[in-house]
Amino acid sequence: MGRGAPNKKGLTYFPKMIDFYEDDKIFDLLDRYGPLGVTVYDCILCIVYKHGYYAEIPLDKLSKMIIKMIGNKWVKSQ
Numbered sequence: 788m789g790r791g792a793p794n795k796k797g798l799t800y801f802p803k804m805i806d807f808y809e810d811d812k813i814f815d816l817l818d819r820y821g822p823l824g825v826t827v828y829d830c831i832l833c834i835v836y837k838h839g840y841y842a843e844i845p846l847d848k849l850s851k852m853i854i855k856m857i858g859n860k861w862v863k864s865q
Contacts, residue, residue, distance in 0.1 A: 813825065823857075
């Protein structure tokens with residue numbers, strides 16, 4: 788019987804297009820929110836892909852997960 792990597796849920800790697808920052812949607816995100824917006828988007832992608840290709844997570848939990856990943860220094864008080 789062959790030996791391989793154990794089965795696991797989600798992905799450990801996902802490719803990123805080399806023209807990522809040339810995409811109009813990413814450009815608009817950068818224009819509106821700066822690098823923090825793209826960082827948050829990238830965090831969301833990592834969270835989703837960790838679960839496979841879909842993650843149903845309540846917004847408050849997702850927010851806490853992102854803050855834990857990037858730190859609360861960037862969160863503005865309202």
